[in-house]
Amino acid sequence: MVLSVQQRGSIFLVVTVCLLVVGICAPFSGHDLQRVMQIAIGFCAVLYGSSITPTEPWVDRQTAWGLALIVGLGLASSLLAHQPLWALTEMALFVSCAAIALAFASLRRHGGEPLDRVLLLIVVLLCLIKTLQYLYAGVLAFASGGHTMNPDLLLSSFSNKRFYGQFQTFTLPLLALPLLLPTVSRSLRGMAFALLCAWWLIAISGGTRGTWLGMAVAGMVVALIGPWGRRWLGWQLAGMLSGLWIYWLVFTVLATYLGIDNSNDASERLTTSLSGRGPIWWQGWHMLTERPWLGFGPMHFADIANKVAAHPHQAVLQWASEWGVPSTLCVAFLAARSGWATIVVLRERAQFSERADLLRLCLFAALVGALTQSMVDGVLVMPTSQVWLALVVGWLMALHPWRTPVTASWPLAWRAWKLLSALAIALLVSVALRDVPHIKQAQRQYLDTLGSYLQPRFWAQGVIAR
Template structure:
């Protein structure tokens, strides 16, 4: 039996949602499991891409040339790197993320507007599950008999609370969509607002300053866009206020009434310190100065061991120091072109209240927030964040309205991309089969040696220098 294109898309979407749910909602989840889930999603994306050929090009010619240049420079940099295999793995990861992006774009193009409702429903369900997990953990903490309350222990599914915060950076803007739609019932709107308040409660208690910074930047950008953007900001501010009230009720009023001492209070995170980032930023800067043209090689910040992290927590410095300044400039130009085109489309359709226009606005807010957070955090490194970044970009690509007529897809270019994506995902699958059976032993060996704590990059123990 031959499946139709929509049926293939439905299978791809169901599998991806299941993989995302396992990677995010499973209590035993963490960085390594999420990386395996990402590789599996990349494999599904490539298989879906092999079964669906676009009638028109998904990107314009400058974007295609820019991506070709980035991949080409990455391959040359990898060949000259100290550890070429790990460098190629990073290039393969970039290609895999591009394949996931294109798969989501194809999925939305063939599935139509009905998939927009499915996307928001998925976001709501994932956030609802995580909120229930958080509230259940809080109830257990208050009834455990312990007199110390640590909000960080209420977070589950991520190996670091900053990674949880990155997930919230992508989903907080999208949760506001039902609140913007005039056709949504009061009951549904009230339920979504309550969920958004709890989601902000978790963001506040988690104390991820990058999430606060990213959402603040997104709010400023959308406020400038027009009335719908200001409505989005109004709902977010209302939810922030609700989250602050819930935080005060739970971690101050109730905790004091029951005699609990709260550690790691969210107010303690309201500082301007860089939390050690200045040291790794300097390391990336020195790498950039020493090898400006091709960098040290993709992933090779992790080849120079330090006591803080295996990546510099700054997207521009990371790309320039590892891939080279020309590649970083190319990435920046492509990101600016795409962002400016989306900004112009949002401005032209700001007075429209159609679901697709409101979704485009929320996706753009998520993208802005994530890119701002990537200036101080590892958004472009963590596996779950990479998948969500690919989803947001891919959906925006599918929703984009081109001013010029779309050009037909070139069969040779599409064939070359298919070959490259198959090779990239094949390499990642091979690495997973090679490393996963020995991950725990490798982590224990690292911690019993010179390592003080795990430094995530590709795997949770991401220092390739050891």
């Protein structure tokens, strides 16, 4: 029996949702499990993408040539790197992210507007599960009878609270969509606002400044787009202030009344310190100046050991130091070009209240917030963030209207892409099969000999220096 395109898309969506639930919501989850989840989603995306034939190209010719140039420069950089296999693995990771983005774009194109409701429901359910986990952990902490409380311990399923914050940066903008839709009932709107407030409560208690910065910049950008952007900002401010008020009631008033000390208050994060980023930013800069053309090779910031991190916590420095300045300029140009095209559509549709228009606004806010956070955090490194970046980009691609008449697809380019994505996912699967059985041993060996804590990159122990 031959499955239809819609049936294949449904299978891909169901499998992806199951993997996301395990990676994001399972109490035993963490960086390594989320990386395996990402590879599995990439594998499914490549299978789904290979089973369909696009009737029109996803990008214009200039963008296609730009992407081909980035791949070519990355391949040259990888082959000249100190550890070519790890460099190619990083390249394969980004190719798999592109495959995930195209899979979601194809899914939305074939599923139409009903799929928007399904995807939004998935986002809401994931955030609801995480909220219930947080509230349950909070009740247990208050009922334990202890004299101190650390709000960071209420966060689960992520190896670091910053990774949790990155997930929130992608989802906070989308949770405001039901509040913007004029057809949503008052009761559903109230529940949506309650979830938004709770999600802001977690974002505040987590103390991830990158999330706060990303949401602030996203709010300023969308407010300039039109009235619906300002309404989006208004709902976000209302949710933030409500979350802040709840945080004060719970972690200050109630905790003081019960004689519990808050050992890691969110107010302690209201600083301008770099939190150790200075040395790794300097390392990235020195790598950039030493090899400006092709860089040290993808993932090769982790090949130069330091005491802070296996990536520079800065997207531009990371790409420039590892892939080279020409590749960085090409990526920046394509990102700016795509962003401007989206802004043009948003401005033209600023007065409309169609679901697709409001969804596009929320997705763009999520993308702006995530890219802003990537300037101070490892959004381009962490597996969950990479998956959500691909999802948001693919969703936006499917919603974007063509400015020029639709042309025929490019069969040769599509076959080349299918071959590249298949090779990329094959490499990722082989690396996972090679490393997963020995992950714990590698972590113990690293901690015993080189460091006091793990430095995540591809795996939780991300240092590849020999």
